[in-house]
Amino acid sequence: DAEITQSPRHKITETGRQVTLACHQTWNHNNMFWYRQDLGHGLRLIHYSYGVQDTNKGEVSDGYSVSRSNTEDLPLTLESAASSQTSVYFCASSPGGQNIQYFGAGTRLSVL
């Protein structure tokens, strides 16, 4: 079955390290999104992409980057991890022309 998968599911890293979180979807969706979820803040948009080679900043993009080299993948990179980036990260996708989002299972990241 088509799906959206995130890896790893859990990650512990140290401050200053570069970390990449993977998001892969097999629905051939044009639109992909990265959110972080923190208590009291709900889901906040980090970066998003509406197609190959298209990337855009969301409301909390500082310290994060993404690249979209194909339809299936939108990896999220933390250039130099900070303790403030300890969070649960969700990837989501939606078909082009539709605004229903489907979420991955999430990655729990701890920066020590």
Place this chain on the structure above:
Amino acid sequence: GENVEQHPSTLSVQEGDSAVIKCTYSDSASNYFPWYKQELGKRPQLIIDIRSNVGEKKDQRIAVTLNKTAKHFSLHITETQPEDSAVYFCAATTWVTSGTYKYIFGTGTRLKVLA
């Protein structure tokens, strides 16, 4: 900027009672309003949605109402059951261009159904 306010942040109800969660949005161009349910440690999952040309939508025990004039929409759960316990998120979306849109989430409501 645009935002979505969601209330209450926590809600406890007795099993069998009804629960209502309310959201208010700021962007009058918003035209699609989904509700997501997130169980502990799981991903958000769409449970019901409503588009701006409809005032109410119902699916078994859950319903959503939309008041475009007041810019608010609500989730109603009747005959609550323990498995309804979860965090519920509302969202408001606005088309920016054909094929692209903005998605703004509320901060979530933790619903506890007491047996």
